[in-house]
Every structure is written in structure tokens, then in C-alpha cells.
Amino acid sequence: MRFMLLLHRRESELLQRTPEWIEEVVGFLARFDDELLSRSELEWTETLDSDTQAEVVGPGGEHRDGWYNEAGKPLRRIWVVRVPDRARAHELAGQLAGELDTWVEVRECLPGAQRP
Secondary structure, eight states: OEEEEEEEOOHHHHHTSOHHHHHHHHHHHHHHHHHHHHTTOEEEEEEOOOGGGOEEEOTTSOEEESOOOTTSOOEEEEEEEEOSSHHHHHHHHHHHHHHHTSOEEEEEOOGGGOOO
8 A cells, every 4th residue: 555644844833943853853854764765665755845935826827826735834745655554654654743743644645546
């Protein structure tokens, strides 16, 4: 089963953290990715640019600056993992949430939607 782990966070929240906390988190994320890779669970990951660089495009082609997120927290990072079941995806999301002190969204990737 494939799941997407989505980290939403405002840039202002990160700026309120200490440099030591940020350094610790960067180290954790490097180890987290390496561990996923070593267990062949990581399919891919992306770190996204600041929400100040985001644009939203509408169905008629109109566009505006900013991000699209109902909860008000822009998407910061994505991991797609291949794991045996939802419980393992929740375990990985729990690791991230605990270390990053935030909620992590988990969504299953639908098998019929996978394309090269």
C-alpha cells in the first residue's frame, strides 16, 4: 500500500523556533529519510518552496498569489511511502508529528491512479 505523508506548517511558526530546535529537526529529517530508504519504504519525497512563492490557478485559468489550503497552513513537505498497511503509515506519521511538534496528514495513494 502507498501512503502520502503531508506536513503543513506556516513559515512564521518555524521562525519562532530556536536555532537549536531547527538544527535538531534537520538532523531528524535526514535520519528519517535514510531509515525509510534503508527499509525500501520511501518512494519519493519533496520539500516545497515557501508559501510566499506559491500561486493558485483556477478552473478558468485565472490565478492569484498564495497557497490553497482550507486549514490555513501551507503544505511544506511530502513523503510517499510504500508500507504493508495503514498502521505502519500512522506509525511513520506519528514519528514525524512527535519530532516536529505538529500534525501530519496521511492519505492513501489510490492504486489505479499510479502512472509512470
